[in-house]
Amino acid sequence: MMDFVLGHINYWLIVAVMMVGLYTLMSRSNLIKKLAGLAIFQTAVILFYVSLGKVTGGTVPIMDEKYTLYSNPLPQVLMLTAIVVGVATTALGFALVIRIKEAYDSVEESEINKMDEQD
Amino acid sequence: MSLAVNLLLLVFLLVMALAVLKTRHLFAMAMLFGLYSLLVAGLFVVLDAPDVAFTEAAVGTGISTVLMLVTLASTKSGHELVSSEKSRAAPLIICVVMGALLIYGTHDLAELGDASSAPHQEVAARYIEKGQEETGVPNLVTAVLASYRGFDTLGEVTVVLTAGIGVLMLLGNRKKLRVKELANGK
Amino acid sequence: MANDLILRVITKWLSPIIILFALYVQFHGDYSPGGGFQAGVIFSSAILLYALTYGLDAALQLIPEMALRIGASLGVxxxxxxxxxxxxxxxxxxxxxxxxxxxxxxxxxxxxxxxxGVGLTVASVMVLLFFTFARRVAPE
Known part of the structure; x- marks a missing residue:
């Protein structure tokens, strides 16, 4: 039982961080804060993926004669590109927020909804 | 030892995520988000992924945080409004249920660092065994990124370019369009 | 920030070192951790630091926006x-x-x-994103 907990507790903590991000995204009305929550959620998913590639006693996947056991390079490759793509798409989200601010003069979702209902 | 460092960093990470959730001051939130990214970069080093840590340190702490600050400056919003009308119960229930389901899902996963688990057997073992021989590049992350998964990376680079073009199209023109005024003036 | 002597001097010394490190990460990426994505974001963070300290106009003199647009497309x-x-x-x-x-x-x-190619596109797009956002902040 103890081994099971020690082997899985880091997954559970990552899931907890992920859910904090999702909760920020869903419960907060400020659009910039929503995007920060989305970024936290995304980073937690990336962290989960990379942690699947870890091998105990393994080393960084750069070949050298001194080592025989390496961590899995595949999750690292996939997540490396995901981070850069993630920041580019988050920037697109921020651009949309700036345009919404110009159009509605507010970045609060509740106020924007109210304005839409008035029309 | 590495597990202890891992857990310590993860607890800090959870605290930082809660701080981002709780703080009402948005500039403070941007700085906390930068700290969060720095902690994630530290975790990547513990997880044997220095390539990813490099990227996260430069992207998360540098570029993302700066973009967030610039957005805050250009929308001139320093504080989050306290909205009382919106119910917080439904999102909380959804998050707790989803978190519980995901944690239930992890009971099937191999323990952290288990070398005999399925992800390390098939294609990854092939990369480690033959990667340097076939590409002449000792850094397997670079070898897989650029050579074995070249199509994938071409797609990702195109996505980065497309996102850049999208931002230019949204913010590139200096004339500000006000949807509300246009609608009212009709 | 434009009159802060310490920031200006440190940025002047630090930016070239960051750019040098980015080039190292780019071209030594086969043997040590690194590669195009990492080098691109490190390079752009040097330009961001310069632009934050010396202002957008100084950074635009350093790298004109047209060069960035061409660079982003050229990489792909x-x-x-x-x-x-x-x-x-x-x-x-x-x-x-x-x-x-x-x-x-x-x-x-x-x-x-x-x-x-990857490094060129990533660096150009990241700097371009910052310039596009930063121009919105300037009072009109």
Whole structure:
């Protein structure tokens, strides 16, 4: 039982961080804060993926004669590109927020909804 | 030892995520988000992924945080409004249920660092065994990124370019369009 | 921030070192941790630091925006061009083995060139994003 907990507790903590991000995204009305929550959620998913590639006693996947056991390079490759793509798409989200601010003069979702209902 | 460092960093990470959730001051939130990214970069080093840590340190702490600050400056919003009308119960229930389901899902996963688990057997073992021989590049992350998964990376680079073009199209023109005024003036 | 002496002096010393490190990460990425994505974001963070301290106009003098737009497109073009070049030389798309006399030398050349393309696109797009956002902040 103890081994099971020690082997899985880091997954559970990552899931907890992920859910904090999702909760920020869903419960907060400020659009910039929503995007920060989305970024936290995304980073937690990336962290989960990379942690699947870890091998105990393994080393960084750069070949050298001194080592025989390496961590899995595949999750690292996939997540490396995901981070850069993630920041580019988050920037697109921020651009949309700036345009919404110009159009509605507010970045609060509740106020924007109210304005839409008035029309 | 590495597990202890891992857990310590993860607890800090959870605290930082809660701080981002709780703080009402948005500039403070941007700085906390930068700290969060720095902690994630530290975790990547513990997880044997220095390539990813490099990227996260430069992207998360540098570029993302700066973009967030610039957005805050250009929308001139320093504080989050306290909205009382919106119910917080439904999102909380959804998050707790989803978190519980995901944690239930992890009971099937191999323990952290288990070398005999399925992800390390098939294609990854092939990369480690033959990667340097076939590409002449000792850094397997670079070898897989650029050579074995070249199509994938071409797609990702195109996505980065497309996102850049999208931002230019949204913010590139200096004339500000006000949807509300246009609608009212009709 | 424009009058803060300490920030200005430190930025002046730090930016070239960050750019040098980015180039190291770019071209030594085959043997040590690094590659195009990492080098691109590190390079752009140096430019961001410069722009934050010295202002947007100074940064635009350093790198004109047109150069960034061309750089962003050129990076993808280089990447795709390597794929087409390997097709012309008789291989499959993005099969670098045919680029040189031996497959390993070909792979090595292919990897270095496409990493260059990736680095160029990522660095240009990141700096371009910042410039586009920062221009909105300037009072009109």
């Amino acid at each position: 073009l280089i990447y795709g061009g390597v794929g087409v070049a390997s097709m012309i030389l008789g291989g499959n798309f993005l099969n670098y083995s045919v680029l040189a006399s031996t497959p390993i030398a070909g792979q090595h050349i292919g990897i270095i060139v496409i990493e260059l």
